[in-house]
Every structure is written in C-alpha cells, then in structure tokens.
Amino acid sequence: MSRSSDERQRAGRPRRGRWLALAVLAGSVVLAVALTAGSSAAPVTKTTVTLGNTATQPDPSCPELPCQAVGSVTGFQVNNGQTSLPFLVPKDGTIKAWTLTLAQPTNSQRSFFNGFFGTPPEARLAVLRRVPGSNPPRYNLRSQGAIKVLSPYLGQTVKFGSNLEVEKGDIIGITVPTWAPTFAQGLASNDIWRASRAPGTCTNSTDIRQGEPQQKVGRRATYGCRYTTARLLYTATLVEGE
Numbered sequence: 379m380s381r382s383s384d385e386r387q388r389a390g391r392p393r394r395g396r397w398l399a400l401a402v403l404a405g406s407v408v409l410a411v412a413l414t415a416g417s418s419a420a421p422v423t424k425t426t427v428t429l430g431n432t433a434t435q436p437d438p439s440c441p442e443l444p445c446q447a448v449g450s451v452t453g454f455q456v457n458n459g460q461t462s463l464p465f466l467v468p469k470d471g472t473i474k475a476w477t478l479t480l481a482q483p484t485n486s487q488r489s490f491f492n493g494f495f496g497t498p499p500e501a502r503l504a505v506l507r508r509v510p511g512s513n514p515p516r517y518n519l520r521s522q523g524a525i526k527v528l529s530p531y532l533g534q535t536v537k538f539g540s541n542l543e544v545e546k547g548d549i550i551g552i553t554v555p556t557w558a559p560t561f562a563q564g565l566a567s568n569d570i571w572r573a574s575r576a577p578g579t580c581t582n583s584t585d586i587r588q589g590e591p592q593q594k595v596g597r598r599a600t601y602g603c604r605y606t607t608a609r610l611l612y613t614a615t616l617v618e619g620e
Contacts, residue, residue, distance in 0.1 A: 424620055426474075429550055430455060430464045430613040436562035438481035438611055445487045447559040448610065449495035450589040452504050452519075452574040452599070454551030455610050459569045467548040471618040473540045476503055476523075478552075479611035481559035482533030494587055495557035499528040503614065504551040504592065505544055514577055514602040519592050520548060528558055540614075550614040553591045560611045569609045577602035 439446045458464045478501060483491065491499070503523035509516040523540050544550070552560075562569075574592045579585035580603035592599040 425469075425618045427468065427616045427618065428613050429467070429616055430458060432458055432460050432464075435479065435611065436565060436609060438479060438559055439561055439563050440481035440483040440487055440559050444563075445481075445483055445559075446561055446563055447481075447483070447491050447495075447499075447557045448554050448561050449491065449557035450554065450587065450591060452506075452551055452553040452592040453571050453601075453610055454504075454506065454549050456570040456572055456604070457568050458609060459566050463549070465550040465614065467544045467546055467550065467616060469616075469618040470545050471543075471616050472620045473503065473505075473523075473542040473544055473550065473614050474617050474620075475537055475615040476540055476550075477535055477537045477613045478528070478531070478558065478560045479535045480528060480532050481561075483559055491557045491559075497556060499532070499557050499559070500525050500555055501528060501558045501560070502526060502553045502555075503540060503542060504553045505542055506549040506551050506592075507547065508549065509598060512600075514600055515572070516598050516600050517549065517574075517592070518598050519595050520544075521595060522553065522593065525555065532559065544616065552610060552612050553593060555591055555593070562609045562611055563607065565607050565609055567606050570604060570606050571608060571610050572601045573603040573605065574599045574601050575603040576600050579603070580605070 454465050456463065502525045504519060505521045506517040507520050509518060521542055523542055526538055528536070573580070575585070575589050577600075579589070
C-alpha cells in the first residue's frame with residue numbers, strides 16, 4: 379500500500395522539535411565547558427612591596443644628644459644607603475599601610491619640640507609627583523593620608539593603615555605639620571633626604587621653625603633643601619595592581 383502525498387511530505391520535513399532539543403543540549407554543554415574552564419583559572423597574584431625597607435635600620439637620634447626631630451615640613455628619602463629613590467612607586471597600586479620608627483624623647487626634649495614646632499607630635503603620608511624639568515625640584519601633592527597623632531606611640535615602631543591609590547612614578551613622602559622624632563643622624567654620606575623648603579632656608583632655625591609642610595592637594599612646592607648623613611625612619615607598603 380502506498381502512502382498518501384501528505385504522509386510523504388510529513389516524512390520529508392525536518393523534525394524541528396528534535397533539532398531544537400539538540401541545539402539546547404549543545405548550548406548547555408558549551409556553557410558547562412566554559413564554566414569549568416573559568417573555575418579552574420588561576421587567581422591573580424598581587425605583589426606586595428615595602429618601600430623604604432632596609433636590612434638594618436638605624437636608631438632614632440633621641441633621647442641621646444644631640445636630640446633632633448623633623449618638623450614643619452614634607453620630606454622623602456632620596457637614598458637610604460642601599461637604594462636610590464627607595465620611595466619611588468614601581469607600579470600602579472594602593473598604599474595599604476605605613477610605619478614610623480619613633481624615638482622616646484625626655485620630658486624636657488618634648489617640651490622643647492612642643493614649644494618650637496607646636497603640639498602634639500603628628501604626621502601623615504604624602505603622595506608626590508615631580509614637576510618635569512624643575513630645578514630645584516618641585517613636586518605636586520597628588521593626595522595625602524589622614525593626620526596621625528604620635529604621642530601614644532613614642533619609643534615604638536608604629537604601623538598605620540592606609541588606602542591611598544598611587545601610580546607608577548609617584549614618590550611617597552611624609553608630612554609633619556608639627557614635629558616627629560622619626561629621624562636618624564650621623565649616618566653615611568649616601569643617606570640623603572629632601573625637604574619642602576626653599577633654597578637658602580635649610581639650616582637657619584628661624585627658617586625651619588617658620589617652614590610650611592605641603593598639605594594642599596593639587597598644589598606644588600619647591601624641595602630645595604637636600605640633607606645628607608640622615609634618614610627619615612618610615613616605610614610604606616604597596617600592593618601592586620589593587
């Protein structure tokens with residue numbers, strides 16, 4: 379018995395439902411493979427770098443004589459005896475922490491610094507960028523951290539949290555609005571730091587007392603004073619790529 383023309387036409391048609399089911403199934407397989415591949419991908423490793431870190435660190439100058447502290451200034455280490463530009467940011471990232479090694483001045487020494495620079499002792503981080511071609515060098519203040527009062531931490535190495543975004547080529551400095559005993563002296567000639575003071579105002583006590591730290595974000599300042607045989611005792615922890 380022969381089939382009718384309608385039956386032959388139905389037999390020759392593609393079975394749409396079957397192909398649709400196969401297409402959905404194939405898509406599910408592709409999705410499963412993609413999810414499996416994604417789940418097996420290695421996590422991105424973030425590198426942590428401690429800027430300014432050295433194998434050994436000198437003691438701060440106080441309470442031994444002469445007892446010295448930094449005050450009314452923004453500064454950064456140019457050379458720490460082991461590395462040139464130790465606070466130059468190598469890659470974009472975030473400063474997640476910073477440390478200060480603080481002396482324990484005597485009561486009379488603290489009274490002197492309080493009277494000379496103001497009270498209480500305090501400091502903050504500064505993110506600087508050199509103005510190209512400037513000489514003496516000028517730096518733009520790109521951002522800064524919160525001010526930290528240091529009185530409770532004298533005689534200790536203290537660690538503060540931070541969340542400052544930085545870019546490759548920035549310099550991490552410290553700003554001292556009043557004073558901070560985070561200073562070592564009598565070191566080798568390749569221990570060098572720069573200060574936000576104009577040339578010719580580097581050593582006179584009146585000029586130093588009347589100095590102004592760089593604290594206006596987006597403004598520029600001249601770093602015309604270069605000091606040798608001394609070190610600012612701070613570090614900054616950079617997490618690259620964060």
